[in-house]
Amino acid sequence: MKKNILLITPENKEINKFRKKQVNNFIQITMPYLAAFIDESKYNIFLIDEYNEKILFKNTYDVVAITVNTCNANHCYEISSKFRKLGVKIVFGGPHATLLPEEVSKYCDYVIIGEGEITWPQFLDDFYNNRAKTIYNCKDIIPSLKGIPVPRRDLIKKRCFTKGAVFSTRGCPYHCSYCNLKQIYFDQFRVRPIQEVIEDVSSIKSRYFVFWDDNFFGxxxxxxxxxxxxxxxxxxxAAQVTLERCQNEELLKLARKSGCEYLFVGLESFSEKSLKSVNKEINNVDRYRSITNIIHNFIVNLGYKFSIKNTKFKY
Structure with a gap:
């Protein structure tokens, strides 16, 4: 007999109000990705993205899975409380669950800590067979990115343009002190087989998509x-990259040729002392202007229409 599982991408009202004003509001990839691991001979799958859908609290679900980010933690606890009052089991995963498992365990029935490629299928099998454990922790085996399934984008509703999200790598080769990637993921930069990435991108019906990589040029x-x-x-x-990698003009030209529309980069600080104190010396304050010019020149030289205001760097 099949069990019903609901996957929720949570978004509190404050965040939702902000994101509604953005153009670049591509869906979070976590839940469509986790849905692809679920055996449909055992589960009926439902997915709700609070960006544009409301949660219907009912007891027809056997288990509800929620990915918890810190900014949404209290909101996730409220969601959990409402479902648990109806007798529905709750499983938490995601960054906040990984960083503070003792806290989140007070508000759910099961916690998945760390990367989920190994533990998530284990939980699904255990829950179906009524033997689920309280904690699942991926702490000994580093998951491979080879052979992972294509996200279930068919479960995404009302997002024709912004359902395209893909990842090709995981982690970052750098060790900036303020970044918690090394606590959430294993401290090992990994890449996904290129042909599998291409097959994933090819499956996206929209022409536009975003890479959710932590450092696409890693x-x-x-x-x-x-x-x-x-x-x-x-x-x-579009993708997120570190500024120092944008010194490579040939890399930028190839990015543009392959369809790159824009890149997310972080300056963090105009203080060399501050950058050094957080182990971010890959960013060179003296080169901010020149690297920015390289990016602008790469755009202009390739005929891309772009309006640039005369920016004065002060440091």
């Missing part, structure tokens, strides 16, 4: 090989 040789394949798809994309 392995430049890999990025080059991937972008050469992306160029064949005639799609448009």
């Amino acid at each position: 392995d430049q040789e890999y990025s080059v090989r991937l972008m050469k394949q992306l160029a064949k798809l005639n799609k448009k994309w």
Whole structure:
């Protein structure tokens, strides 16, 4: 007999109000990705994204899975409380659950700590067979990114343009002190097989998508090989990168040729002392202007229409 599982991408009212004003509000990839691991011979799958859907609290679900970010934690606890009063089991995962498992365990029945490629299928099998454990912790085996399933984008509603989210790498090769990636993921930068990334991107019906990588240029040789394949798809994309990698003009040209529309970069600080104190010396304050000019020149030289205001850097 099948069990009913509801996957929730939570979003409190304050965050939702802010994101509604943004153009770049692509869906969080976590739940569509986790849905792809679920055996439909055992589960009926339901997915709700609070960006544009309301949660209907009812006891027809056997288990509700919620990914918990710190900014949404209290909201997730409220969701959990309402479902648990109806007798529905709750499983938490995500960054906040990984960082503070003792806290979140007070508000749910099961906690999945860390990366989920191994533990999530284990939980699904255990829950179906009525033997689920309270804690699932991926702490000994580093999950491979090879052979992971394509996200269940067919479960996403009301997001024709912004359902395209993909990841090609995980982690970052750097060790900035303020970044908690090393606490959430294993401290090992990993890449996904290029052909599998291309198949994933090709499955997106929209022409536009975003890479959810922490540092898309983390392995430049890999990025080059991937972008050469992306160029064949005639799609448009964006990604997050570190500023110092944008010194490589050939890399930027290839990015644009493969469909790159924009990049997210972080300056963090105009103080060399501050950057050094948080182990962010890869950012060179003296080169902010020149690297920014390289990015602007790369855009202009390739004929992309872009309006640039005369910015004065003060440091």
